[in-house]
Every structure is written in C-alpha cells, then in structure tokens.
Amino acid sequence: MASMQPKIKSKVRCTDGEIGEVAHVIADPLSLEVSHIVVRTNGTERQVPVSSIGAVRDDLVELLCNSSQVAGFPELKREDFLTSKEVEIPHLENRIHVEPGEVLVPFPELEKSCARRSFFTGFIYVIGVLIGLPLVWPVLRFVMKPMYAPYDNRWLKIGNVSKIKAEDVGVQFIFKKSFKDSVLEREEDKNHWVVKATPETLQKIYKNGDLSFYDEKGDVVWVNKQTVPYVAFAGKCPHLGCGYKWRSHKTRGQVFLCPCHLSIYDAAGTVLDGPAPRPLDVLPIKISATGDIEVIDVEYKAGKKEQVRLA
Numbered sequence: 001m002a003s004m005q006p007k008i009k010s011k012v013r014c015t016d017g018e019i020g021e022v023a024h025v026i027a028d029p030l031s032l033e034v035s036h037i038v039v040r041t042n043g044t045e046r047q048v049p050v051s052s053i054g055a056v057r058d059d060l061v062e063l064l065c066n067s068s069q070v071a072g073f074p075e076l077k078r079e080d081f082l083t084s085k086e087v088e089i090p091h092l093e094n095r096i097h098v099e100p101g102e103v104l105v106p107f108p109e110l111e112k113s114c115a116r117r118s119f120f121t122g123f124i125y126v127i128g129v130l131i132g133l134p135l136v137w138p139v140l141r142f143v144m145k146p147m148y149a150p151y152d153n154r155w156l157k158i159g160n161v162s163k164i165k166a167e168d169v170g171v172q173f174i175f176k177k178s179f180k181d182s183v184l185e186r187e188e189d190k191n192h193w194v195v196k197a198t199p200e201t202l203q204k205i206y207k208n209g210d211l212s213f214y215d216e217k218g219d220v221v222w223v224n225k226q227t228v229p230y231v232a233f234a235g236k237c238p239h240l241g242c243g244y245k246w247r248s249h250k251t252r253g254q255v256f257l258c259p260c261h262l263s264i265y266d267a268a269g270t271v272l273d274g275p276a277p278r279p280l281d282v283l284p285i286k287i288s289a290t291g292d293i294e295v296i297d298v299e300y301k302a303g304k305k306e307q308v309r310l311a
C-alpha cells in the first residue's frame with residue numbers, strides 16, 4: 001500500500017472500472033495500522049483488506065482486484081466495530097488520520113476468538129511498551145514517592161446521584177483534584193465510575209461483608225456498607241491503569257471495557273475477560289442527603305492480584 005492514507009469519500013477503482021467510494025477505514029488496534037477500507041458499492045459496504053490496494057492517490061484508491069472480487073469480500077457489520085472515539089486507543093489518532101470521519105476498530109470478542117487471544121498474549125509485551133509507558137508513569141511516580149507520605153484520605157465531591165438514571169449502568173464522573181507536593185500545587189483531571197447497584201450486584205460486591213478501608217497505620221478510615229446502593233469504582237483499570245469505559249458488548253451486554261488490553265468487567269466490577277488481575281477497585285463512598293457523591297480517592301498498585309494501597 002502506498003504510504004498515503006485512504007480518505008473517506010475517495011473514489012475506489014477496480015481493475016475493471018470505478019465501483020464506489022471509501023465509506024470507512026478500519027484500523028488494527030494492535031499494530032495501529034489501517035487494516036481495511038470499507039467500500040460502499042451497489043448499496044453494500046464491503047471490507048477490503050489493504051493488501052488489495054494498489055495505490056492511494058489524492059481522492060482515488062486503486063484496487064488490485066476486479067469488481068466481482070470486491071463483491072466477494074465480507075460485508076461490513078457495523079455492530080462489530082467501535083469508533084476510535086469510543087475506545088480511545090492511545091496514539092491511534094496520531095498514526096491514522098482519516099478525514100472527514102472516524103476510524104473503526106473491531107469490537108473485542110475475546111471469548112470467541114482463540115487465535116486472536118494468543119495473538120494478544122504474544123504481543124502484549126510489545127504493546128505494553130508501546131502504549132503502556134505514558135500510562136504507567138503515574139504509577140511509577142507513586143512508587144518513587146517517599147514511603148512516609150501519608151495517604152490522602154480527603155473526601156472529594158465528584159457529582160450528584162441525579163446523573164444516574166438506571167440501575168447497573170456505569171456512569172462516569174469527571175472531576176478535578178488538587179495535589180500539593182512539597183514544592184508545587186497542581187490540579188489533575190480524574191474520573192471515577194459510579195453504579196447504582198441492584199440487590200444482586202450489591203450481593204456480588206459485598207459477598208465477603210462490608211468493605212473496610214485503612215490508613216497507613218492500618219486503622220480503619222471508612223466502611224462501605226451494603227445498605228448503600230451506590231458503588232464507586234476507581235477510574236483506572238487494575239491491569240495497567242488505563243481508563244476504561246461503559247460499553248455494550250455483543251454477547252455480554254453492558255460491560256466496563258478497557259481498550260488497552262481488552263479487560264472486561266461487569267457492573268459489579270467482576271473480571272469477565274482479559275488480563276486484569278483483580279476486580280475494579282471500589283472506593284469509599286458517601287452520599288449526602290441532597291444526593292452529592294463523595295469519595296476518598298484511594299489508589300492501588302496496578303497489575304497486582306491484591307490491592308496494595310499507594311495513595
């Protein structure tokens with residue numbers, strides 16, 4: 001394929017004439033390369049692999065195959081894909097510029113595709129290095145923090161429960177948190193997810209009883225009780241700290257999905273699939289009489305089976 005990237009709406013020409021235009025571009029979330037173009041032709045959308053592209057010119061894509069071969073390529077099933085806006089794959093947008101429009105990436109379907117799973121396992125280290133570096137930096141920073149730094153047990157107001165319209169649905173709360181080092185004061189954008197849990201989901205979360213949170217001396221700072229139906233999950237994936245999202249999955253319904261290595265969690269934070277070593281981290285939560293949600297922004301070490309508190 002020529003180095004130029006195919007553009008949406010470019011004309012597509014086969015060896016036997018023009019057949020349509022580029023409707024979408026599909027990217028491989030691992031290699032961050034364009035894997036297919038989707039050609040709109042005769043009222044259908046066909047997935048054409050980039051290996052069939054002979055040349056990409058300004059507003060024209062020339063294919064190496066003929067129109068009947070294109071008709072043999074699989075039709076695009078839109079529900080099998082997410083847009084790159086939805087999954088936020090780090091660096092994808094820098095690598096693939098598609099104008100005007102969005103890049104599609106295949107919806108993860110790990111449980112169905114063993115070949116793909118082993119592919120993931122094989123490449124996880126490479127990918128870890130490629131996309132993990134900026135992500136593990138916050139973790140490294142915490143590791144390098146002096147050991148005697150006390151935990152931050154401030155209650156932070158992150159929003160109001162009125163934003164939550166349904167049970168067992170992940171709702172994201174974005175807020176600003178101020179930090180004070182010995183030298184500077186800075187502010188960081190953070191996010192957590194809050195679920196209004198059904199009794200069944202609460203049962204899963206509280207299967208071992210109330211959840212206690214401790215300070216650095218081992219004293220209890222707060223206890224979450226099952227009588228409170230709201231549960232807050234720390235916004236970072238326990239695998240390597242990426243931000244995850246609430247998404248609908250073809251076979252599993254609504255789930256928390258982490259785009260980095262495709263860990264999948266249910267509304268109780270239980271790991272359904274992927275490399276995550278532990279469930280989503282539950283935060284101490286308090287709901288005021290007016291419905292304000294307050295949490296303690298507890299952080300745990302990523303990549304560990306046990307929760308090791310960092311901050």
Ligand code: FES
Nearest residue numbers: 237239240258261
């Ligand atoms: S950071 Fe690896 S799956 Fe979320």
